[in-house]
Amino acid sequence: MSGKKRTHRVVAVNGGPRKNGNTARLLEEALSGAARQGAATETVHLYDLNFKGCRSCFWCKTKENYLAGRCAQKDGLSPVLDLLADSTGVVMGSPIYLGDVTGALRALFERFVFINLAYDLDAPSVLKKGPSVGLVYTMNIPKEGMGPAGYEVILDTHAQFFSRLKSPRFEQLFSCDTYQFDDYSKFHAPMFNEPHKKEVRATQFPLDLRQAFEMGQRLAQNK
Ligand SMILES: Cc1cc2nc3c(=O)[nH]c(=O)nc-3n(C[C@H](O)[C@H](O)[C@H](O)COP(=O)(O)O)c2cc1C
Numbered sequence: 709m710s711g712k713k714r715t716h717r718v719v720a721v722n723g724g725p726r727k728n729g730n731t732a733r734l735l736e737e738a739l740s741g742a743a744r745q746g747a748a749t750e751t752v753h754l755y756d757l758n759f760k761g762c763r764s765c766f767w768c769k770t771k772e773n774y775l776a777g778r779c780a781q782k783d784g785l786s787p788v789l790d791l792l793a794d795s796t797g798v799v800m801g802s803p804i805y806l807g808d809v810t811g812a813l814r815a816l817f818e819r820f821v822f823i824n825l826a827y828d829l830d831a832p833s834v835l836k837k838g839p840s841v842g843l844v845y846t847m848n849i850p851k852e853g854m855g856p857a858g859y860e861v862i863l864d865t866h867a868q869f870f871s872r873l874k875s876p877r878f879e880q881l882f883s884c885d886t887y888q889f890d891d892y893s894k895f896h897a898p899m900f901n902e903p904h905k906k907e908v909r910a911t912q913f914p915l916d917l918r919q920a921f922e923m924g925q926r927l928a929q930n931k
Pocket residue numbers: 724725726728729730731732802803804805806807808846847848849886887888
């Protein structure tokens with residue numbers, strides 16, 4: 709798999725449970741950008757799949773198998789791991805849950821990143837070239853709150869482990885201060901200012917969508 713020419717395709721992985729939420733909208737836009745560049749597109753909703761994170765069997769690190777970049781665990785994620793490995797670009801999105809990506813996306817990271825890494829300082833990736841990777845994060849917190857909340861440090865760890873996959877491109881997009889309820893009047897959430905959220909939704913979110921579109925265009929260029 710690692711030396712094979714990839715299919716000119718960008719895959720969106722929705723790591724959040726909502727199919728019409730902020731994250732899903734941004735991913736749709738990224739795929740529109742990729743399609744504009746002539747790439748095939750596909751969306752995977754992780755919450756539709758039955759899978760778990762790495763089980764630490766270390767099959768992918770055995771002398772016989774470590775170069776294959778494959779996972780011994782067979783479940784709902786298995787075809788997705790193959791799909792990602794065979795695509796020119798991958799855009800993964802997640803709402804921030806308690807300061808990090810969702811557990812579902814984290815489980816995919818454990819599987820996809822770990823099978824493609826080797827315990828070898830001279831050759832840390834088993835891929836000749838990884839897919840281009842874009843990560844899209846959506847969150848309640850405003851952008852200026854990310855640093856004080858420690859998010860920049862946590863989200864930078866994603867950049868570090870993806871950088872070892874020899875991806876020609878790695879990008880992160882942060883969509884902050886999102887509009888999270890359909891109707892704020894139904895919920896007890898006095899810490900949120902609904903008119904402010906509406907304003908951000910009307911003014912900033914369209915700019916975030918535009919950035920996602922452009923990210924999709926760039927991810928599609930890694931042929
Ligand atoms: C379980 C849960 C935990 C959350 N934790 C955080 C958090 O730690 N920081 C934050 O900024 N937003 C947090 N949020 C808000 C979501 O990240 C935010 O509303 C996001 O844009 C929702 O994305 P979606 O519309 O795609 O579902 C949380 C939401 C839920 C449901």
